[in-house]
Amino acid sequence: MRKLIEIYRRLYRTFGPQHWWPGDSPFEIAIGAILTQNTNWGNVEKAIENLKRVKTLNAKSIQDMRAERLASLIKPAGYFNIKAKRLKAFIYFLLNEYHGSMKRMRDVEMRTLRTKLLEIHGIGPETADSILLYALEKPVFVIDAYTKRVLSRHGIMEHTKPYEEFQDLFHSTLKKDLRLFNEYHALFVRLGKTYCRKNPRCEDCPLEGI
DNA sequence: GACCAGGCACATC
């Protein structure tokens, strides 16, 4: 699928490197991946800042914290009651399986780990893949709403197709390269955020004619 | 005041 290469080329030429994921540690990235579910990143930053301010951005503190307290700290990220439970579910897994160490989690074989992550309540395919790619540096392609929108808009795949089908398209077309997968997904988000939203008519789109 | 944002689980048909 040459189009996928061309789309990447154009996005990179237009926007340049995106330096993802914004976050100071693998643990913070994983927390951010859960908090950003259907949520504006700016709101997630506020929630993470709250956790940092009271020095609780670590597995042990979050596990020991009452769900109500956690919910109030992450309030700016929205869905705070649900996300408090999801964070606790992920941290329960991290502490029990890997002694709270993202480094140890990283040592697990990719497919095995992906399956385990998907078994955690509140972690679906996009969140699992975001953690795998950006926190653990595994070469998996992350599919999100923007990616589906762009590909369906350009007649490459219908947006109703399941997550894995979109992902397979990228996996079978592109070299399994960590840096490429990192940059490509970030560029899709950049396009959606800074361009599509402000130009619903798609005028002067960098992908025009693809 | 509507609409949207870097999803997911669950109910219902």
Place this chain on the structure above:
DNA sequence: GATGTGCATGGT
């Protein structure tokens, strides 16, 4: 298997 709904804040 497809389709609909609740979850919630803050910016445009």
